[in-house]
Amino acid sequence: MRSLLALLVLSLTGIVLGQEGTLHRRTFLYVGQTYTTSGNSTIAANQMYVERLTPAKVTRPLPLLFIHGLGMTGTNFLNTPDGRLGWADYFLSQGFELYIIDQPSRARSPWQASVNGPQMVTDVLSTEERFTAVQLFNIWPQARLHTQWPGNGTKGDPTFDKFFASTVPSLSDSGEEATYIKHAGSELIDQIGPVIVVTHSQAGEFGWVLGDARPKQVKAIVALEPFGPPFVNAIFPPFTPQRIYGLTDIPIAYDPPITQASDIARVVVSENPGLNYTCFQQAHPARKLINLVHIPVLVVTSEASYHAVYDNCSVNYLRAAGVSVDHIPLSDAGIHGNGHMFFMEKNNLQIAEQVIQPWISKIHA
Numbered sequence: 084m085r086s087l088l089a090l091l092v093l094s095l096t097g098i099v100l101g102q103e104g105t106l107h108r109r110t111f112l113y114v115g116q117t118y119t120t121s122g123n124s125t126i127a128a129n130q131m132y133v134e135r136l137t138p139a140k141v142t143r144p145l146p147l148l149f150i151h152g153l154g155m156t157g158t159n160f161l162n163t164p165d166g167r168l169g170w171a172d173y174f175l176s177q178g179f180e181l182y183i184i185d186q187p188s189r190a191r192s193p194w195q196a197s198v199n200g201p202q203m204v205t206d207v208l209s210t211e212e213r214f215t216a217v218q219l220f221n222i223w224p225q226a227r228l229h230t231q232w233p234g235n236g237t238k239g240d241p242t243f244d245k246f247f248a249s250t251v252p253s254l255s256d257s258g259e260e261a262t263y264i265k266h267a268g269s270e271l272i273d274q275i276g277p278v279i280v281v282t283h284s285q286a287g288e289f290g291w292v293l294g295d296a297r298p299k300q301v302k303a304i305v306a307l308e309p310f311g312p313p314f315v316n317a318i319f320p321p322f323t324p325q326r327i328y329g330l331t332d333i334p335i336a337y338d339p340p341i342t343q344a345s346d347i348a349r350v351v352v353s354e355n356p357g358l359n360y361t362c363f364q365q366a367h368p369a370r371k372l373i374n375l376v377h378i379p380v381l382v383v384t385s386e387a388s389y390h391a392v393y394d395n396c397s398v399n400y401l402r403a404a405g406v407s408v409d410h411i412p413l414s415d416a417g418i419h420g421n422g423h424m425f426f427m428e429k430n431n432l433q434i435a436e437q438v439i440q441p442w443i444s445k446i447h448a
Contacts, residue, residue, distance in 0.1 A: 105175035115267025128198040131267035132191035142178030152284030154205035156190040157183035164246035165233040187263035202252035229387035230420035231428035258332035283307040295335040298374040308390040311397035317360035338373035362396035371405040385421035386414040
């Protein structure tokens, strides 16, 4: 009885097996479901899994909606591959309610072969050279600065193996994914009300899409190394046109209005042929992203990521379009050595505490 009581006390204080955690309630929901004919019957498609984490005491007026990147799932934010606390626990401890999704057609948001487009998978080499062991490949100049991944970042290392096991197939067409996210994400925001959207990488596009679709409900966007740069990929192929609406693959509202992507006139402002990088901006005078101009945005870029090459280009595109953007390179905040997956690296909680949380608190003081 005494040992059972002790276990209960430990659980209620959020301490389990020596790891501090945050007492919370976990529920889930699905949004965005449509029905489609399959043979003589009907199946569900395009539904999006949403995990809702509610701390014992909610003290923040706005919840956080986390949207993961390509090949990933919402587990990115729960804990780190080497077993440390993740951002979910940190923000729960700060009194935020959290909504963490699996993108449609991925993981717990099922892919339907008869409805959805083809999928792509993440391979070991691209994971090592882009995310976990970038310092060994030195594909871009800043890569040599990478020191914060927990482990050596290569296949066979226990932390890498656990991380790679969490990767999943993703839709090959970003425009298709953006369309599903717009539908399901808008439905989710309609249900939960005003929200702060936190995006990573591929999901950067979805922050602009949801802000455009629900400008009165999206109160801020935190974009962790968002999908970019404008109009065409850099560093990694394919180098064919991407994000044809500037920073999105599907239309969002501009002022003056556009009728097609080619209405957005663009000019080259810088380029680096060695990195297959060209920075495009709108030709002057730039059209405004009219539904995003009243939404404060934070863009965070790590020191050693490939995004260090071009996030400035994405930020300048947003600013020229009238969007209020604070851009914080982590090195400017005295935080060094991080790569693209910095929210699960060794100093992940330092970044949450010293960069993300102060910005959110400042804009919603």
